[in-house]
Each structure stands twice: as structure tokens, then as C-alpha cells.
Amino acid sequence: MKYNHILFDLDGTLTDPREGITKAVRHALGQHGIIVNDLSELECFIGPPLQETFTEKYRFSEAEAWEAVLSYREYFKDTGLYENEVYVGIRDVLDLLLSQGRQLYVATSKPAVFAETILEHFQLSAYFTMVCGSELDGTRSAKTEIIQHVLDTCRIQTSEAVMIGDRMHDLIGARNCGIHSMAAGYGYGSEEELTACQPTYFFKTVEEMLRSFASFAV
Template sequence: MKYNHILFDLDGTLTNPREGITKAVQYALEKHGVYVSDLSELECFIGPPLQATFTEKYHFNENKAWEAVLSYREYFKDTGIYQNEVYDGIRVLLETLVMHGRQLYVATSKPTVFAVTILEYFGLSSYFTMVCGSELDGTRSAKTDIIQHVLDTCRIDKSDAVMIGDRKHDLIGAQNCGVHSIAAGYGFGSEEELTACEPTYYFKTVEEMQGAFTGLTV
């Protein structure tokens, strides 16, 4: 784990956005005639690109799925974006990594503008060299494309980088880009989902991850 460049997913890795995302999805579905009372049924929307999940879970066609994304943003941009919390231990982890000279980046499928707002709101933005997400028009939403954009823009040697995320999309994206991966078992991906992707490392808690990095940096 002697990586100088560390890429973090946002939702489910740095912060727990469960309330904000699921309520925004619930709002969007209701606008399209689908009513879901149990928010836990909507946790599958946390992490992957929204448009793809509307299609996969509710069989929306391409146009309807995009309309649902726009409806989702109506709720999320003013309310849901703040219904979020930083995971315990994340600030200490980021401080430790920066203190030991690591360069940190955010690679998220969330639109960059929303990711930047969240990081600034929670006082995390100063830790990161670059924040890369999707565009508001839906382009560059695949995690592979996002990770590769960070690598290319910052001229990072893939052998010196690692991607940390809580869903299979993060780990598969890392593999596609030729970088190592760390599965964050405390997020929203099940252990079965994450281990099936054969990540380079798997940590059940932020504390375990902190210990692994600290053991190499003291």
C-alpha cells in the first residue's frame, strides 16, 4: 500500500449519503408514478450512475430514466445534498495521508459540481488535489472513465495509484484502468459483491484502513 496517489469514491466511502439520495430517488419515482415507502429499497442507487439504476431496477427507457435523473436533482440540489454525514474516522485518515505526502483525489459518478459542494460543506475539500465526477449532461458517468480522467489529467503512473470504493463499479473501474483497488466494506456494497471483484485489499472499517496505511507511514 505504498501508493503516492490515492483515489476515493465519495458516496459510501467518504460520506454516508443514505438519507439524501434515497429521498431524492423516492421524490423522482413519485413524479413518474412509482411509489416506494421503504427507503432501504432505494439504497441500490447509492454509488452507481443514476440513469443506469433507474433503467435496471425500474425498467425505465432511456428518455424516462434521464427525466427521472432530472427530477432527482430537483430534490437533491437544495435538500438532499445536505442530508449526508462524514463517516467516523475519515477526517483522521485524510489528515494522516496528507501529512505523509500522499496526493488525494475524489473519483465519483456524482456530478462534479455536487461533489465539490459536498466536500466544501463538510470541510473536506482542502485534502484533495482534484475532484472528478460526471458532467451534468450525463457524460463521463462510468467509473472507468472517471478514474482514467484523473490519471490522465494529473499524469499519474497507474502503478503508483489505488482506488478506494464501496461498490463493484469502483473496483471494476480500477481494474479496467490498471490500478490497484481497496474495497471499503463499511459502505453500501455487500461483502459478497466486493470480494467477487477480487480487490487488492478489503477493509471492513475505516479504522482497519487507517491502521494499514499508518503501519506503512510511521
């Protein structure tokens, strides 16, 4: 067994949060007089820290980006959290990994309080030894910091750990922390984005991931 400790991203890896996140972003942008009718234009917000994407995509100042994050949360905390669904086959993956004696963790840029609520709502909490996310004040939002916090807190040897995620931030964060990575090609990062980061493994589907773990290939 190669990896005893497996870290999962949340959005775009365990669950598909498209509806909730894009609607919350649309709500936030509306508070700044920006109208977006096509929610697909906002899928770039799925994965990276929100402040970062508001700044990059809409040229918000630091203060404006933080105001947008607060507006986003107005919608997300009551409604957007639940406009979400677990990817088909993910429960099978998690059941298999636990049966193999592996330890599972969530490492997400989403505030930990929201991540924990989502996992509990979809009855996924019991699978994970630790859920690590950002703080509500915006600290510890970089994926490298989040992954490192899990490794340090749980005293995990880097040679025994792997990070699974669907965006470049997950793969770069894994590399920065000295652990291997698995690209979830079924999520929101393009194949070009993910392969450019040279992940240790690339899975196009959840089923492909399941088969690989089932065969003890990883």
C-alpha cells in the same frame, strides 16, 4: 510507501449519503407514479450512475431514466446534498495520508458540481488535489472514464495509484485502468459483491483502513 496517489469514491466511502439520495430517488419515482415507502429499497441507487439504476430496477426507457434523473436533482440540489454525513474516522485517514506526503483525489459518478459542494460543505475540499465527477448532461458517468480522467489529467503512474470505493463499479473501474483497488466494506456494497471483484485490499471498517495506512502496510 507503496501508493503515492490515492483516489477515493465519495458516496459510501467518504460520506454516508443514504438519507439524501434515497429521498431524492423517492421524489423522482413519485413523479412517475411509483410510490416507495421503505427507503431501504432505494439504497441500490447509492454508488452507480443513476440512469443505469433507474433502467435496471424500474425498466425505465432511456428517456424515462433521464427524466427521473432531472426530477431527482430537483430535490437533491437544494436539500439532499446536505442530508449526508462524513464517516467517523475519515478525517483521521485523510489527515494521516497528507502527513505521509500522499496526493488525494475524488473520483465519483456524482456530478462534479454536486461533489464539490458536498466536500466544501463538510470542510473536506482542502484534502484533495482534484475532484472528478460526471457532467450534468450525463457524460463521463462511468467509473472507468472518471478514474482514467484523473490519471491522465494529473499524469499519474498506474503503479503508484490505488482506488478506494464501496461498490463493484469502483473496483472494476480501477482494474480497467490498470491500478490497484481497496474495497470499503463499511459502505453500501455487500461483501459478496466486493470480494467477487478481487480487490487488492479489503477493509471492513474505517479504523482498519487507518491502521493499515498508519503502519505503512499499503
